Amino acid sequence: xxxxxxxxxxxxxxxxxxxxxxxxxxxxxxxxxxxxxxxxxxxxxxxxxxxxxxxxxxxxxxxxxxxxxxxxxxxxxxxxxxxxxxxxxxxxxxxxxxxxxxxxxxxxxxxxxxxxxxxxxxxxxxxxxxxxxxxxxxxxxxxxxxxxxxxxxxxxxxxxxxxxxxx
Numbered sequence: 129x130x131x132x133x134x135x136x137x138x139x140x141x142x143x144x145x146x147x148x149x150x151x152x153x154x155x156x157x158x159x160x161x162x163x164x165x166x167x168x169x170x171x172x173x174x175x176x177x178x179x180x181x182x183x184x185x186x187x188x189x190x191x192x193x194x195x196x197x198x199x200x201x202x203x204x205x206x207x208x209x210x211x212x213x214x215x216x217x218x219x220x221x222x223x224x225x226x227x228x229x230x231x232x233x234x235x236x237x238x239x240x241x242x243x244x245x246x247x248x249x250x251x252x253x254x255x256x257x258x259x260x261x262x263x264x265x266x267x268x269x270x271x272x273x274x275x276x277x278x279x280x281x282x283x284x285x286x287x288x289x290x291x292x293x294x295x
Contacts, residue, residue, distance in 0.1 A: 129196065129278065131163050131273065131276055132163070132166065132167070133164065133170075133281070134277070134280045135163045135164050135167050135170075137168050138164065138209045138280060138283055138284065139167045139169060139170050139172075139173050139174075139244075140191050140280040141201075141284070142173040142283075142287070143169065143172050143173050144221075144254025146196045147173070147222040147223055147287070148173060148174070148175045148177070148219075148220060148221045148222050148223070149164075149173060149174060149175065149222065149224065149225070149283060149286075150174070150175045150176045150215045150216075150219040150220050150223075150224050150280070151164075151176075151177040151179060151180055151215065151224070151225055151226070151227075152177075152178045152180055152186075152190055152205050152212065152214060152222035152224065152225075152226040152227070152248075153177065153178070153180070153217045153226070153227050154180055154181055154186070154227060154228040154229065155200070155228060155229040155230065155245060155246055155271070155272065155275065156227050156231075156272050156275050156276060157181065157272070158177055158179040158227065159178025159273075159275075160227065160275075160276050160280075161174065161176075161179075162177075162178070163276055164219070166182050166234070169194040170212040170271065174218050175219045175221040175256075176221070177213075177236075178190060178215060178218075179283065180192075181245055182209065182222060183184075183197050183202050186189055186202065186207065186210075186211060186214075190210070190211050190215065191210075191217060191218070191219060191257075192207060192210040192213045192214055193210065194212055194229075195291070196210060201240065202228055203229055203230055203240050203244060203246060204228070204246060204248050205248075205259075205260060206258075207228055207246070207256040207258055208227070208228050208246035208247055208248035208258050208259075209226075209250070209258050210212075210248075211226035211228060211248055212221050212224045212225065212226040212248030212249060212250035212256060213250050213256065214226075215246075215250070215254060216250050220250060221253045222226055222248070222252050223250070223252075223283065223284075223286045224248075224250045224251075225247065225248065225249050225279045225282050225283055225286075226247065226248035226249075227245060227246070227247055227248075227275050227279055228245070228246050229243075229244055229245030229246060229261075229275060230243065230244050230245070230271075230282055230293040231243075231245075231268045231270070231271040231272050232265055232267065232268050232271060233265070233267070233268060236265075240265050241262070241264075241265070241270050242264075242265045242271070243262055243263040243265055243266060244259075244260070244261075244262055244263075245261050245262075245263060245271065245274075245275045245278070246258060246259070246260055246261075247259040247261070247275075247278060247286065249278060249282040249283075249286055254286075257282070257285075259278070259282065261274070261275070261278055263275070279289050
């Protein structure tokens with residue numbers, strides 16, 4: 129299924145569930161939010177999207193601790209989780225997905241190679257989840273599109289119960 133079809137399915141599913149979603153994106157530069165909002169009727173489901181490309185934006189817009197970014201790096205599971213929680217704190221969304229990674233072609237290292245992307249998923253009143261994907265040096269566009277596809281998987285997971293409600 130292509131990204132447009134997946135976005136349409138997500139919009140319909142979130143609408144049926146009565147849930148709002150929001151995004152925090154770094155390496156995808158707003159591509160998740162853009163793909164979702166290409167769908168007619170998305171305004172009933174998409175609250176907002178944060179493009180927090182710089183570390184300063186992650187801190188200022190989402191409240192991600194500068195100390196956390198320094199300690200773990202902007203491309204880390206911990207920062208992806210903090211970004212997702214930051215979206216919930218700064219929006220009216222019920223579900224948030226975040227993405228931070230290295231799309232390439234440069235910027236990678238031995239420990240954090242090109243194609244490394246971390247995702248965060250948070251839902252109000254539920255547990256959070258992080259995910260690491262190593263897409264490889266597929267090229268900037270391919271890494272970004274693979275990340276959108278993975279973010280859509282996570283947004284689907286938030287509806288199908290792979291997250292647990294907190295007691």
